[in-house]
Amino acid sequence: HVQLVESGGGAVQAGRSLNLSCEAHGYTGSGGCKGGFRQSPGKDREAVATIDYYGGTKYDDSVKGRSTISEDNNKNILYLQMNDLKPEDSGMYYCAADQLGPVACMGWQPDNWGQGTQVHRL
Numbered sequence: 001h002v003q004l005v006e007s008g009g010g011a012v013q014a015g016r017s018l019n020l021s022c023e024a025h026g027y028t029g030s031g032g033c034k035g036g037f038r039q040s041p042g043k044d045r046e047a048v049a050t051i052d053y054y055g056g057t058k059y060d061d062s063v064k065g066r067s068t069i070s071e072d073n074n075k076n077i078l079y080l081q082m083n084d085l086k087p088e089d090s091g092m093y094y095c096a097a098d099q100l101g102p103v104a105c106m107g108w109q110p111d112n113w114g115q116g117t118q119v120h121r122l
Helices: none
Strands: 003-008 010-012 018-025 032-041 046-051 057-059 068-070 077-082 091-098 116-120
Touching: 003 091, 003 116, 010 057, 018 091, 018 116, 032 068, 032 077, 046 068, 046 077, 057 068, 077 091
Parallel strands: 010 116
Antiparallel strands: 003 018, 018 077, 032 046, 032 091, 046 057, 068 077, 091 116
8 A cells, every 4th residue: 555645835925835745655666657746726636747658747837947847766766846926826735645556657546545634825
C-alpha cells in the first residue's frame, strides 16, 4: 500500500516560487507513474506535471517553462517547483504515484493520491 504525504504550499507572494514535496511511503524501487495535479475552484483536477516510467516529464501548457518536476528515487520523494506564481496557479495541489509499467503511464489515471495541500497566490 502506497501512502503519499505532501508538504509545502500555503500563501505565496506574486513572482515568488512554490516548492512542493511528496513522500511516497511504501513505494518500492524506481519507475512507475508520478505527478503533481491541481484543482482550482470551479474546475476539474488536472495534471500540472508528470514523470513517466522512464523519467520522462510532461508539463501542462499553463506551467511549461517555469516549472520543474523531479524525484529522488533513493528517498522516494517527488518534488514540484513552480516559479513566478500566477493567480491562476492557486488551488489544491495533489501528488499521485502508482507503481505501473511504462505502457500504463500513457493515459495514466492515478489510483494513489496524497491528501492535498492548498496553494494561494497572494
